[in-house]
Amino acid sequence: MSREVHTSSSPAHSVADVSARACALAEAEARLAQMLDMLRQRGMRLTPQREAIIRLLAADCSHPSAEDVFSRLAPENPWLSKATVYNTLNSLLGAGIIQDVDLGVERRFDGRTTEPHGHLTCRACGRVEDFDLPPDLRTLLLNRNDSGFAMERIQVKLVGLCRACAARNGRNP
Ligand SMILES: [Zn+2]
Numbered sequence: 001m002s003r004e005v006h007t008s009s010s011p012a013h014s015v016a017d018v019s020a021r022a023c024a025l026a027e028a029e030a031r032l033a034q035m036l037d038m039l040r041q042r043g044m045r046l047t048p049q050r051e052a053i054i055r056l057l058a059a060d061c062s063h064p065s066a067e068d069v070f071s072r073l074a075p076e077n078p079w080l081s082k083a084t085v086y087n088t089l090n091s092l093l094g095a096g097i098i099q100d101v102d103l104g105v106e107r108r109f110d111g112r113t114t115e116p117h118g119h120l121t122c123r124a125c126g127r128v129e130d131f132d133l134p135p136d137l138r139t140l141l142l143n144r145n146d147s148g149f150a151m152e153r154i155q156v157k158l159v160g161l162c163r164a165c166a167a168r169n170g171r172n173p
């Protein structure tokens with residue numbers, strides 16, 4: 001029993017409300033075009049809900065959770081339900097159009113690239129940053145061929161404290 005159960009009081013560790021971080025505009029536009037292409041190639045229809053979610057993910061560098069995606073889109077899209085957000089994220093994930101990272105307490109999504117990459121995850125504030133895998137490791141992982149194992153995704157996650165949380169931690173006794 002190492003994990004406390006948080007009830008109503010909002011802990012400093014607020015994993016459910018990660019603030020949006022905008023990506024560079026050119027990068028977001030290129031990624032949006034790429035995701036739309038992939039959707040077409042896979043014969044998936046561009047429904048309004050898929051489009052809204054794809055647009056958000058292409059432009060958001062924070063690795064938002066399904067809850068974050070829902071709360072960011074809900075004000076502008078009153079027809080959108082939480083279930084639709086979950087289902088859409090899962091279908092984009094299943095189609096290899098987005099990636100995910102499991103923080104243990106929640107799952108977060110990355111619509112910015114399909115390239116295998118690593119995640120630096122802050123256990124205190126829930127911040128998720130990308131890092132490039134060293135080319136050797138990337139090649140090793142992609143070409144790994146254990147008998148009978150059908151690899152679907154690569155997840156490399158480092159757990160620790162982000163720069164801000166580490167600094168805050170250092171000031172405490
Ligand atoms: Zn942090």
Ligand SMILES: [Zn+2]
Binds near residue numbers: 063117129130
């Ligand atoms: Zn990522």
